[in-house]
Each structure stands twice: as C-alpha cells, then as structure tokens.
Amino acid sequence: MSSHGDPIPMTSTPGGPLTGEAHVPGDKSISHRALILGALSVGETKVTGLLEGQDVLDTGKAMRAFGADVQNNGGGNWSVHGVGVGGFGEPDQVIDCGNSGTGVRLIMGAMATSPITATFTGDASLNSRPMGRITDPLALFGTQAYGRKGGRLPMTLIGSRDPVPAHYTSPVPSAQVKSAVLLAGLNAPGETVLIEKEATRDHSERMLAGFGAQIATEVTNEGRVITLKGQPELKPQTITVPRDPSSAAFPVCAALITEGSDVLVPNIGLNPTRAGLFTTLREMGADLVYENEREEGGEPVADLRARFSPEMKGIDVPPERAASMIDEYPILSVVASFAEGKTYMAGVKELRVKESDRIDAMAVGLRANGVTVDETEDSWTVYGLGPNGVKGGGTCATHLDHRIAMSFLCLGMAAQSPVKIDDGGAIATSFPIFEGLMGGLGAQITRDPT
Ligand code: S3P
Numbered sequence: 001m002s003s004h005g006d007p008i009p010m011t012s013t014p015g016g017p018l019t020g021e022a023h024v025p026g027d028k029s030i031s032h033r034a035l036i037l038g039a040l041s042v043g044e045t046k047v048t049g050l051l052e053g054q055d056v057l058d059t060g061k062a063m064r065a066f067g068a069d070v071q072n073n074g075g076g077n078w079s080v081h082g083v084g085v086g087g088f089g090e091p092d093q094v095i096d097c098g099n100s101g102t103g104v105r106l107i108m109g110a111m112a113t114s115p116i117t118a119t120f121t122g123d124a125s126l127n128s129r130p131m132g133r134i135t136d137p138l139a140l141f142g143t144q145a146y147g148r149k150g151g152r153l154p155m156t157l158i159g160s161r162d163p164v165p166a167h168y169t170s171p172v173p174s175a176q177v178k179s180a181v182l183l184a185g186l187n188a189p190g191e192t193v194l195i196e197k198e199a200t201r202d203h204s205e206r207m208l209a210g211f212g213a214q215i216a217t218e219v220t221n222e223g224r225v226i227t228l229k230g231q232p233e234l235k236p237q238t239i240t241v242p243r244d245p246s247s248a249a250f251p252v253c254a255a256l257i258t259e260g261s262d263v264l265v266p267n268i269g270l271n272p273t274r275a276g277l278f279t280t281l282r283e284m285g286a287d288l289v290y291e292n293e294r295e296e297g298g299e300p301v302a303d304l305r306a307r308f309s310p311e312m313k314g315i316d317v318p319p320e321r322a323a324s325m326i327d328e329y330p331i332l333s334v335v336a337s338f339a340e341g342k343t344y345m346a347g348v349k350e351l352r353v354k355e356s357d358r359i360d361a362m363a364v365g366l367r368a369n370g371v372t373v374d375e376t377e378d379s380w381t382v383y384g385l386g387p388n389g390v391k392g393g394g395t396c397a398t399h400l401d402h403r404i405a406m407s408f409l410c411l412g413m414a415a416q417s418p419v420k421i422d423d424g425g426a427i428a429t430s431f432p433i434f435e436g437l438m439g440g441l442g443a444q445i446t447r448d449p450t
Contacts, residue, residue, distance in 0.1 A: 195222055202217075
C-alpha cells in the first residue's frame with residue numbers, strides 16, 4: 001500500500017543514456033522546519049521553493065491544526081502567520097503525520113511545552129517506528145506521553161504546564177531527536193542544553209538563529225554542546241529553501257551507472273552535514289564534478305555534473321560519515337552494485353528504524369536482482385558486479401519507503417533486465433516529480449496495471 005492510497009506497481013526498463021538537466025525539489029528537512037518555526041513566530045513568514053511533497057503538506061496541515069495560518073500562494077510560495085512561542089492551541093482532531101518521522105517528531109517537540117493535549121498518528125510505516133527516543137527527553141520538560149507498546153503511534157502527548165529546561169545527551173545520532181529537544185526548549189524558561197556525540201544535520205540550529213533565538217554550539221570532548229535560551233520572541237523570516245541533496249542523489253547516481261549518461265543537477269546545497277554521499281562517490285572514482293561553487297544564504301551550493309563512470313571501485317565508507325549521508329545508503333548500495341569490488345558500510349544501525357528497515361529492504365531487493373549482500377545489525381557489504389554486471393529481472397518490496405522505491409527504479413535503468421517495484425506511492429512523500437523528471441532525462445519508468 002502507498003502512504004495515502006492504493007499501491008502503484010512500477011517497472012524501470014534499462015535503456016538509453018540519461019542526459020540533460022535535473023531540477024530537483026526543495027529540501028525536505030528545511031521545508032518542515034520553515035513551516036514549524038514560521039508557526040512559532042509572530043507575523044508572516046514567507047517561504048519560497050517549499051517542497052510540496054506529502055510529508056511537508058502533512059506538517060503544514062498540522063500547523064493549521066495548532067492555530068497557525070498556512071497559505072499556499074502557488075508556485076512553491078507559501079506564507080505562514082504564526083502564533084508565537086507558547087501560542088499553540090489545542091487541536092480538535094488527531095494529527096495525522098502520514099509517512100513522516102521528521103514531521104511527527106519535530107511537531108511533538110514543538111507542542112511539548114505548551115499546556116495542550118494532542119494525539120498523533122501516521123501510516124503503517126510511521127506507526128511502527130520508535131518514538132521513545134523523543135518522548136524520553138520530552139519527559140525531562142514535564143511532558144507526558146501515552147502510546148502503544150514499544151512507544152509506537154498512535155500516541156497522545158500532554159504538554160507540560162510548567163516546563164523546566166532540559167539537559168540531555170542524545171544516545172542516538174539523530175537530528176530529529178536534537179530538533180525535538182530544541183523546539184521543546186523554546187517554551188521552557190532558562191537554558192536547554194542538548195549534547196550530540198556525532199554531528200547531525202544542523203538545519204534547526206541555523207534556522208533557529210535566523211528566527212532570532214539565542215543558540216550556540218560548542219565543540220567539546222563530549223561532543224557538540226548546543227545551548228538554547230528559552231522563551232525568545234521569534235521574528236518571522238523570508239526563507240528560500242535550497243534544493244534537496246537527498247533528492248539530487250537519485251539523478252546523480254542513475255547517471256553514474258547508466259552507460260553514456262551526462263546529467264547536470266543545478267543548485268544543490270552542500271552543507272557538510274548532508275554531503276557525505278557525494279564525497280563517497282568521488283572516493284569510489286565517480287565522474288562527479290562540482291561546478292559553479294558558491295555560497296547562498298550562508299550555505300555552500302554547487303551545480304553537480306554526473307557522467308557515466310564505468311571505473312568505480314568499492315570502498316569502506318567511514319562510519320563517522322554515516323550521519324551526513326544517512327538517507328543515501330540505499331542509493332549508494334545501488335551504485336556499489338555496479339562498482340568493481342566490495343563496498344562496506346559500517347556504523348549504520350539507524351538505517352533499521354527509518355521508513356523501513358533499509359538494510360533489510362535493500363539486501364532482499366538487490367539479491368532478487370542478482371547482487372550478493374551481507375549484513376550485520378550495524379553494517380552491510382555489497383559485492384559489486386562491475387558496470388554491466390547486474391542482472392535485474394527482480395521485483396522489489398518497497399515497504400512504504402520512498403527512498404527504497406526510487407533506489408530500485410534507478411537500479412533498473414542500468415541492469416540487464418527490467419526491475420519492478422511493488423509500490424511507488426511513497427515517492428510522493430519527498431519527490432513528487434520523480435517519474436517525470438527521470439523520464440525527461442531518458443529513463444523508462446512505467447506504471448503497471450494493479
Ligand atoms: C531528518 C533527519 C534524519 C533523516 C530524515 C530527516 C531531519 O533522521 O533520516 O530523513 O530532517 O531532521 P534522524 O535524525 O533520525 O537520523
């Protein structure tokens with residue numbers, strides 16, 4: 001089943017080269033945060049280039065349910081009239097975050113220190129994901145949570161009436177945990193401190209500072225110590241959302257493995273907390289060039305040019321790079337299948353609690369297409385078959401996971417035989433224009449009769 005409808009089985013048939021320009025949509029992480037922080041400031045926040053994927057649309061709907069006025073002005077331009085820190089009203093309906101772990105976890109943080117009650121749910125994928133990693137630190141602020149066994153959604157949160165600031169060391173490398181704690185800290189008096197041992201994406205810190213919060217990050221032996229002063233008045237902003245490097249990964253990687261390809265993916269944010277995949281691909285010997293490197297809105301940006309790279313070699317991906325490419329391991333495992341030799345990916349147990357168990361989902365699907373994969377709880381190895389070595393011909397289960405669906409469709413572009421997926425419906429959560437965009441480059445993706 002797709003996240004919001006009937007299953008959409010699809011086939012990707014190997015064919016000609018991929019050529020041309022790929023204009024990928026806005027960054028998903030930044031889009032969620034723009035709507036949530038817009039809702040927590042007083043006045044009008046204007047957002048251009050918002051990702052209009054289902055995950056972000058669900059967050060917009062949730063912000064309306066808490067009292068913000070969220071308007072779609074067309075062409076990727078949105079405005080949010082916020083209610084201010086501590087201004088959330090109690091929603092009169094259950095908040096359905098669909099497929100989005102980022103949406104539900106950040107929103108839980110944002111409402112946790114207001115004296116209101118809200119019940120959250122999602123699709124089958126989201127309702128199977130762990131929420132204890134969020135509700136444990138929120139309890140330090142005085143927030144109560146009542147969910148299903150194992151801390152699963154549906155779940156009701158009772159926001160703290162008299163919040164106290166928290167001091168929390170995150171046991172998992174997770175920007176979602178970090179962001180939930182910081183958003184909860186906004187409405188607690190005094191200083192909230194969040195320590196992360198490994199650097200995760202820092203969009204929340206950057207955007208909170210942009211909205212006028214007092215937030216500082218210190219790099220110490222313990223890790224990154226982030227201190228936020230509570231109860232600021234957030235000032236509305238004008239935000240231009242950069243294009244999503246996690247979406248850019250698909251046309252880039254498809255071009256690297258498909259014979260004769262030459263694709264330009266313009267305006268991609270290369271924030272070091274997000275760009276680990278591109279570094280890894282270059283280490284593997286990919287013909288991936290950063291053109292027109294520049295700074296935009298304080299972020300490094302470049303146009304990525306990817307050309308067919310038949311000489312790529314498998315490598316050991318350093319575990320300390322995992323957080324900066326956590327969503328990109330599925331598509332990296334596809335590229336690794338077309339490299340010479342083995343690619344070893346360690347320190348990645350977080351992949352097991354994403355929209356699906358991504359190690360298992362990719363391992364099963366790659367094996368069905370002739371690729372050998374080994375896995376442990378925390379690592380996996382893909383044995384590359386070289387540029388023309390992947391048989392294809394398999395049907396892959398996508399488990400309501402957009403990145404698994406897109407990864408297998410890219411596999412089919414360069415395999416010897418077509419690759420099928422059972423359901424591409426979840427692609428709309430993050431990359432609603434994927435089929436058209438890849439088709440425009442020359443990919444042959446079709447929807448199959450159900
Ligand atoms: C995200 C953080 C990551 C990532 C997700 C988006 C974010 O999750 O997988 O797609 O926007 O904060 P974790 O922080 O839990 O690793």
